[in-house]
Amino acid sequence: MPNSSKTDRSHIKRHSERAHYDKESIYKIIDEAFICHVSFALDDQPFVIPTIHARSDDQILLHGSKGSRLLQVVKSGAPLSICVTHMDGLVLARSAMHSSMNYRSVVLFGTGEEITDNPKKLEAMEIFFEHLIPGRWRDVRHPNQKELDMTAVVAVDIEEASAKIRTGQPIDDEEDSSLPIWAGVVPFRLAAGEPEEEPGLNEGITLPDYLL
Amino acid sequence: MPNSSKTDRSHIKRHSERAHYDKESIYKIIDEAFICHVSFALDDQPFVIPTIHARSDDQILLHGSKGSRLLQVVKSGAPLSICVTHMDGLVLARSAMHSSMNYRSVVLFGTGEEITDNPKKLEAMEIFFEHLIPGRWRDVRHPNQKELDMTAVVAVDIEEASAKIRTGQPIDDEEDSSLPIWAGVVPFRLAAGEPEEEPGLNEGITLPDYLL
DSSP states (O other), X not given: OXXXXXXXXXXXXXXXXXXXXXXXXXXXXXXXXXXXXXXXEETTEEEEEEEEEEEETTEEEEEEETTOHHHHHHHTTOEEEEEEEEEEEEEXXXXXXXXXXXXXXXXXXXXXXXEOOHHHHHHHHHHHHHHHSTTOTTTSBOOOHHHHHHEEEEEEEEEEEEEXXXXXXXXXXXXXXXXXXXXXXXXXXXXXXXXXXXXXOOTTOOOOXXXX | OXXXXXXXXGOOOTTGGGEEOOHHHHHHHHHTOSEEEEEEEETTEEEEEEEEOEEETTEEEEEEETTOHHHHHHHTTOEEEEEEEEEEEEEEOSBSTTOEEEEEEEEEEEEEEEEOOHHHHHHHHHHHXXXXXXXXXXXXBOOOHHHHHHEEEEEEXXXXXXXXXXXXXXXXXXXXXXXXXXXXXXXXXXXEOOOEXXXXXXXXXXXXXXXX
């Protein structure tokens, strides 16, 4: 994705002060998310489906069952739009109008292609694992040929993308600033809880370092 | 939305054991989320955009600036797909193949219509607030006519929808169950932090009960 790529479909008109078009901002948002939402259109009917993703250079990797509609459409090379969103907080202004949300989102456009070469599929699987749980790939039982054959892996070229970021406190109109109404931000984050081990786990297997 | 509505576009084929088509399951997932992802197609180009939503009976309410592309398309009555997703945990199987994610998601299909009547727009604003921060609406300075005029509110009829839910521990193949590999779930949730008050807040304004 060239840094300068920007056509009408990815140009942000509303709240343009929240818009970012540089790779660094865009890729950081993509890489910090566990899931994305992929949309495609069949005839005039749009679909949007959540799925696990990972990024490799200027491509988004997706995977799933060979039979899944999403993967079938993606590998057909149909135009796609993919969105990644982090909800960072509720922004409580004194006025309803200026109440908002803090968030970081990316909307990107591209087309996909299937990865059929076995070593490249395995490499993609490693990238998914390293994205979700760095360190896990070296522990886990790798896919065998039968499993690889059941799995479709696709790479979506990021043709263009934009990020939209809102941070910080509410901005009320001057005339509202002395109203006796609480204003501020309630921050949110996707928080991990304590790992819950599978009841059938062999004795003596301790929690791996990468989950501490 | 009739409970029985289900055509090919909302029929879940992969992991059909995770599929739910009843209103109660579907609406609970929608109502617990702060944001949804709305997709539409212009010519053959799909778009997917994150936005705040609320539900009123069998409709999804959306709002935004009158000039936003999303709102323009929604109010045109174009076919839409809307997705709501909660990421509930990483599912670490002993094998890469059975590693997964716990999640609750809804994909719905419908068409939108603008709400232009002032009292109904205000009612919709109240529903947004009650959805995001129950109790806030009675405190906040309500929109005036100028603000209402700048805001588009749309209602999307939920024509059909399906939910997909995965919970619980990984399910490894029998032959992998004694491998010396940690297996289990790392739960995740969208967690609220301590409210951060706006620095310009008048003295003596304390945190409202609904934020405690």
